[in-house]
Amino acid sequence: MEDILRSIYQERASHSNTIGVVMVEKRQKAIPTTDTFDVILLIIVKENDDPVFVKHYSYKDKKAAMHIVTEKQIHDWLLIGNNKKIFDWLYNGKIIFDRNESIANLKHELKEFPFFGRKIKMGLEFAKLIRRYTDGKAFFDNYHYLDAYNHVVHSLHHLARLAVIENGFHPEVTVWHQVKQIEPEIYKLYEELICSEETIEKRLELLFLASEFLIHKRTKIGTQHLLEVLEEKEHWSFNDMMAHPELGAYSVDLGILTEYLIEKKILSVVNVETKGQGIYHRYYKAPEKLS
Template sequence: MELSNLTIISGETFDESVLGVVTLRQQGNIPFQSALLHEYDRLVLMLHNELEKERIIRHSIDGDLRTQTLHVDIQALERAVSAGDNNELVTSLLGGEIIWDPQGILENLRQTILQFDQPLKERVLFMEISRFLHMYVKSKRYIAAGCIMDAYNCVLIALYHWARIEVSEGGRFPEPAVWDQLKSQNTSVYKLYEELTISTETLEQRVELVLLACEFAIMSKMADCCTMLLTILGSRNEPWSVEELLIQPGLSHLEAELPIILRKLVSRSLIREITSWADANAGDGHTVRYVM
């Protein structure tokens, strides 16, 4: 499609610095569509390089046709794919029509998702095990404090991340409607989800049952799901500090999860802690670093 035609579709003008454009329309009774289409007839996703803001949103109307336009930085879209922190962008990319892609960026990214080979699979597995462990730990702490509803909420989210792990291990990119994806695999995770949500046992009993299953799953999946982190740790002879790890590509948005997963890997003897005297400006005690 010629660039001049794109101004008609989006309701605004732009130049050839736009890397790509995807459009998504309401499509009748299709089971799952992006929530970005809610109350809109059309979504236009415009991909930019080095956008000033990570996302710019504009709304327009042409007669009865309402359009929501998202201007998104390419790094935000790539992060949504690898980290799963913005499923709506991924849904739009997979389900929309690519109408402008002169460098093939959008088509290549779409094919990367559909093929789901390494290293994307390793990145997704590590993101999900990190979040799975984090929510499991939060649920354990809530139930110990007697906050049963909060424990329930956290273990439900933990199950969601476990479901995404199961789908990924099966060779498919985990989509937003992950429970529908997982249902066909007939795994124990889906049965645990039903046990947690519809069982006749007390809420506390249900949470404790699922937490036991989560603990076993974490122990059995840690090594395989942490390949990405283990590769980084083994990429040099010197041990890594948490600060150094958090500036590595793919780890920078795991501030809450990374310390927990490092401790779990140490306790499983999959990595080692190395201690040294703290720097002068770091206070008393020892600095802890990690190595394979």
């Protein structure tokens, strides 16, 4: 198979812009890491007009997909976690070209999972968890139980991913398999939501109570990254927070996370007078560091 596809990746590997080439072969039909393709060729480049360029090929009775991806896009995916397949490709793929051992170093970094990277990822997952939990609770309070159920399923998924990261692992495509081994308490909660014979209203009621405890338990570690950034200066406008290179990754979830932390008295609001009478600029302040 590699011989047949060699002409495709060799041309790319000869370019000075190419950092490395990884080949991923389909292993199990039940795990869709290759999107049903028999082979994925992941070609990582320094720069490209498009951050992601995909081309499909047929050979014999098989099919292959070539993904040309910029180095920056790879790092964005690894940070934000919105392309779960990339972890599998880098973990299990075969390196067939590696300029200056860049891919080998990346794989090593993934396995080591340095704590700084974990802090950011835990912050992002916690923000998504709060978004889903808050929206789900609002739907529940307004008797929209199916919409609430959908958000609760997603909130449990983010809670599961947060628990996996907290334990020093990257969440994989099969995250519930990981959680069953690492955090059986969360797995049991998910199982009860899906399999219980109680009414949907009763299931949700119990889940919200249990989730509130589990969220509280992880608030400190889930907000560590955000609070450390906010300690850099006395107070922040929301726009300044969004413009910060590390906080921008929180995207649309930063607002709801900020309000959640104010409600829990972890962040405080600082009102600064404007030229308009009775109107104030709203700023946000992290708690004082304990000496």
